[in-house]
Amino acid sequence: MTYRQRLSLFIILDSFIVLIAIFISSFLVDASIYVFTAPVVISSIVILLSHHSFSIFYKLYKKAWEYASVGELIIIFKIVSFSVLFAVGFQQVLFQQTYFRLLAVTWLLHMMLIGGSRFVLRMYRISIINNSKNQKRTLIVGAGAAGTMVARQLLKNNDGLLPIAFVDDNFKKHHLDIMGIPVLGSVSRIEDVVKDYAIENIIISIPSLSKKELNDIFRECAKTKAKTKILPMLEDLVTGKVSVNQFRDVQVEDLLGRDQVDMDIQAISEYVTEKVVLVTGAGGSIGSEIARQISEFNPKTLILLGHGENSIYSIEMELRVTFKHSPIEFITEIADLQDANKMSDVFGYHKPDVVYHAAAHKHVPLMERNPEEAVKNNIIGTRNAAKAADWHGVKTFVMISTDKAVNPTSVMGATKKLAEMVVQGMDKHSKTKFVAVRFGNVLGSRGSVIPLFKKQIETGGPVTVTHPDMVRYFMTIPEASRLVIQAGTLAKGGEVFVLDMGEPVKIVDLASNLIKLSGYSTDEIGIEFTGIRPGEKLFEELLKADEVQEKQVYPKIYIGKTATLYLDEIDEIINTYVNFDRDSLREYLVNLANGKVALQQKPFMSASS
Incomplete structure (x- = not known):
């Protein structure tokens, strides 16, 4: 009409x-x-x-x-x-x-x-609308303003979802009808409501939920067979990117990511805006996200350095489209960290003010089998980048580390710990401020457990978990990148910054949630335990006991105390690692990172050396 x-x-x-x-x-x-x-x-x-x-x-x-x-x-x-x-x-x-x-x-x-x-x-x-066929009976979690809007949209649009009931923890709304739809109780009644009212879909319509609150609600939803969806992010609704009826599936990132830590925008702007910024490993999960977030602060030049041409090309094209109206100059450099001359040439030509060193080998089992490659990329590569930064007057150098560097049992963790020592050692005699940022597993990064689980679910399972008691810390890629950027503003030189990552997550619970989020039950897909792999620990730590400082330097950010630096031993490894067999090299790296081996012992030399 x-x-x-x-x-x-x-x-x-x-x-x-x-x-x-x-x-x-x-x-x-x-x-x-x-x-x-x-x-x-x-x-x-x-x-x-x-x-x-x-x-x-x-x-x-x-x-x-x-x-x-x-x-x-x-x-x-x-x-x-x-x-x-x-x-x-x-x-x-x-x-x-x-x-x-x-x-x-x-x-x-x-x-x-x-x-x-x-x-x-x-x-x-x-x-x-109510008499139309093929509508799925829907429970709305949250009877506030957002929930009411959702109900109104569903009643108006006839898009296949029929609102049957609300649940809300506000007891004042219990037993009331909103738009003719009853509020049947609190979130704890979700399982009963789904069963009693034959609910097929659940929509979580509380945009301001914290991660913990969302987790609590999802645990109740997971007890049912109903498909769970969630309202878009509050900022997306406010900015008009999406409408209130554009529901999305609950993502594992929603459940495991921590509540966002606000950044000090003014401090970041002062040391990034109109500056030359270089990101190593810019094609990787963390490096590319750092590049995206740094671009929001309008650096004069952003240099995307990486070894893989496809990934560097991809992030370059993305940034050029996203920031096409920005004056930022995007420059790409295809370079190998192990090439000290090339690194010096790149730093000398572009004269960066800030460097984010995200390039590294991070796959634990692969590095167990190839310890010499971990030495070349994680230790030698870091030293080459750090020396180039020192020689060419970089103001701040931020290295990305890992929780696996704490009491390491793997080659990957050990080489990252030794790389931390390299940058801390450089800080002692350089005008450049060298710092490291340590955090746990990143959700959805390449080679991480979530993409593997998703592929296993797509092929019908089973999902493989190494051990039922395996736990890990998790954070989202954007938050990890925010921490790295914020650390640069806090840097005085020589610090190892650590994020308070909350409670660790059991990997078996992560697998179970991911199966349910994909619309299956654990009985349908199955979970298979394969045993702990070489170099793995049941749990990870963010700081050793002798590194812990209780005071936060920024909300959710701590500084670890400087540990003993084995710089001579690291130089010895760099100069002679090619002469040693893999088993001995692996053992020495782990022992040295844990402070158990002195230079004179050199137990890893082969007979031919």
Whole structure:
């Protein structure tokens, strides 16, 4: 129906209602005196014209009645009241008297019929939707403003979801009906409500939920077979990126990511804006996200350095499109960290102010089998980048480390620990501020457990977990990148920054949640335990006992105390590692990173050396 057709329909309907109201009133008051007399006819004309005039003034005919609320009822009250008051004035002027009983009954009927007609239209619309077939019975978690909007959208759009009930932890709303939909209790009743009302879909409609609250709700939803969806992020709703009815599946990142730590925008702007910034490993999960977030602060130049041409090309094209109206100069450098001359040339040519060193080998089992490659990339590569930064006057050098560097049992963790020692050692005699940032596992990064689990679920399972008691710390890629960027503003030189990552997560629980989020049960997919792999620990730590400092330097950020640096031993490894067999090299790296081996012992030399 076009707007003109809709307007014509409402004008005809309201005209009929006004005339019916006043003539019925005249009959009810005293038919023998009032019906078709001059006061009645003139009053009906005045009320009719006044009603349409005030309706246009208050835009009554433009209201979408499927969204009607108390505001629309107040407008109807004003229009009816003002129309009748105009009739009072005309009666007093023309007849020197006012027929109060007539106008009072007219006002009452006018109000009832106008409001009732809109209510009937709305209920007719809802009844058509409710009677449509193939709608999935839906439970809405949250009976606040967002939940009410969701219910209204579902009732209006007929898009396959039928709201049956609300649950909400606000006990004041329990046993109430909102838009005809009952609030059946708190979140703890989700399982019972789903069973009793044959619910097929659950929509979590509380945009401001913390991670812990969302976890609690999802645990209740996971007890059912209903498909769980969630309202878009609050900032996406506010900015208009998505509408309230564009629900999305609950992601494992929603459940495991910590609540966001706000960044010190002013401090970051001061040391990034209009500066030359270089990111090593810019094609990787962390490096590319650092590049994205740094670009928001408008550096003068952003240098994307990496060894893989495809990944560097991909992030370059993405940034050029995303920031096409920005004056940032994006430069790509295909370079190997192990090439000291090339690193010096790149740093010398571009003269970066800030360097984020994200390039590294990080796959634990692969590095156990190839310890010499971990030495080349994680230790030698870091030293080459750090020396180039020192030689060419970089102001701040931020190295990305890992929780596996604490009491390491793997080659990957050991080489990252030794790389931390390299940058801390460089800081002692350099004008460049060298720091390291240590955090746990990153959700969704390449080679991490979540992409593996998703592939296993797609192929029908089973999902493989090394040990039922295996636990890990997790954080999202954006938060890991924010920490790295923030650390640069806090750097005084030589620190190892550590994020308070909350409680560790059992990997078997992660696998179970991911299976349920994919729409399956653990019985359908299955979880298989394969045993701990070489170099793995059941749990990870973020700081050794002798590194712990209780005071936070920024919300959720700590600084570890400087540990003993084995710089001579590291130099010895770099100079002679090619002469040693893998088993001995692996053993020595782990022992040295844990402070158990002195340079003179050199137990890893082969007979030929």
